[in-house]
Amino acid sequence: MNRAFATPLLLFISSVVIYSACSNSKVVDTPSDTPYFPKVKAIITANCISCHQPGGQGMPLFFTSDSSIVANAALIKAAVIDPVSPRNKRMPLGSSLLPADTTIIGRWFAKGGKATD
Numbered sequence: 001m002n003r004a005f006a007t008p009l010l011l012f013i014s015s016v017v018i019y020s021a022c023s024n025s026k027v028v029d030t031p032s033d034t035p036y037f038p039k040v041k042a043i044i045t046a047n048c049i050s051c052h053q054p055g056g057q058g059m060p061l062f063f064t065s066d067s068s069i070v071a072n073a074a075l076i077k078a079a080v081i082d083p084v085s086p087r088n089k090r091m092p093l094g095s096s097l098l099p100a101d102t103t104i105i106g107r108w109f110a111k112g113g114k115a116t117d
C-alpha cells in the first residue's frame with residue numbers, strides 16, 4: 001500500500017476508534033442510586049410551570065405537584081429530549097433546556113419516572 005493512501009486511511013481508522021470509545025462511555029453510564037426526582041422537580045419548577053399551571057398558556061398540562069409531574073413523565077421526557085414533531089414541540093416553548101438538565105430528566109425517566117426515582 002503506498003503512503004499517500006495509507007496515511008488518510010490510518011487517520012480515518014483512528015478517528016472511528018476514538019469516536020466509538022467516546023460514544024460507548026455514554027452507554028456504560030449507569031443511573032445513580034440517589035433519586036433524580038428532586039432535581040427534576042427543580043428543573044420543571046424553574047423552566048415549565050410559568051406556563052404549565054392552572055390557567056397558564058400550557059394548559060391543560062400542568063406540573064405543579066409531584067403527582068402531576070410523575071403522571072406526565074413520558075410527555076415531559078419527550079418534550080425536552082425526543083425529536084421534535086408537529087405533536088411533540090420542544091419545551092420550554094421557543095427554547096430548550098441545558099444539556100445537563102435534559103440528562104437528569106432522561107436518567108430519571110429511564111430509572112422509572114416516579115417520585116422515588
Ligand code: HEC
Pocket residue numbers: 044047048049050051052057058059061075076079080087088089090091092093097
Ligand atoms: C412559554 C410557555 C411554556 C413553557 C415555559 C413551557 N411550555 Fe410546554 N407547552 C406550552 C404550550 C403553549 C403548549 C401547547 C403547544 C401546542 O400544542 O401547540 C405546550 C405543550 C407542552 C406539552 C404537550 C406536548 C407538546 O410537546 O406539544 C408538553 C409535554 C410540555 N408542553 C412540556 C413542557 C415542559 C417539560 C416544559 C419545561 C421544560 C415546558 N413545557 C415549558 C407552553 C410552554
